[in-house]
Amino acid sequence: MELLNIVKKVSDEIIKNKEYLTDLDREIGDGDHGVNLARGFEKISEELPKMEGMKPADVFMKMTMLLMSNVGGASGALYSTALMKGGAVLKKYSEVTPEVMVETWDEMIKGIQMRGKAVKGEKTMLDTQIPAFEEFKKSVEEGKSLKESFELASEKAKLGMESTKDIIATKGRASYLGERSIGHIDPGSMSSYIIIKTISDELNK
Secondary structure, eight states: OHHHHHHHHHHHHHHHTHHHHHHHHHHHSOSOHHHHHHHHHHHHHHHGGGGTTOOHHHHHHHHHHHHHHHOOHHHHHHHHHHHHHHHHHHTTOSSOOHHHHHHHHHHHHHHHHHHHTOOTTSSSTHHHHHHHHHHHHHHHHTTOOHHHHHHHHHHHHHHHHHHGGGSOOOSTGGGGGGGGGTTSOOHHHHHHHHHHHHHHHHHTO
């Protein structure tokens, strides 16, 4: 099942980048982003064989539970909320079309905004997610394929992630640093970029 292959690859990439994400977080946050996320995705990776034959909505819900119970800190709450909201959308459909993906991703972002009480431009994962989603939505509406839409979204995700270097943090532990948070990439925006780029790479294989 393609979804499970993508989840496996995303898990591998997060685990592989554990130290890097933790180093980014050490500069402006609690220093646990990579360690926490990797713990959650290690669990997801272990449980993947049990997800064979599951509907996409159920895969999302299973991942939600695994992240909730294994990832501490804000990242666990944000990513699991996103998956829970996305799973609720997928439940309504028998087929995952590009249009369904647009609705799913939109709800996931709303979940992150609701949970994190953040908007774009505050040096968070939303600075990666929102530009990527907007590009994805536009591409799907223009009739581009899922692969092409994700590829274009991935490019915008990269620009969004890089933009966090120039933003003063106003959310989370990084906000205590004020102007000293400038010059550092937000770890949540980087993990979001890794996830989006990995999905795009897998679809384009």
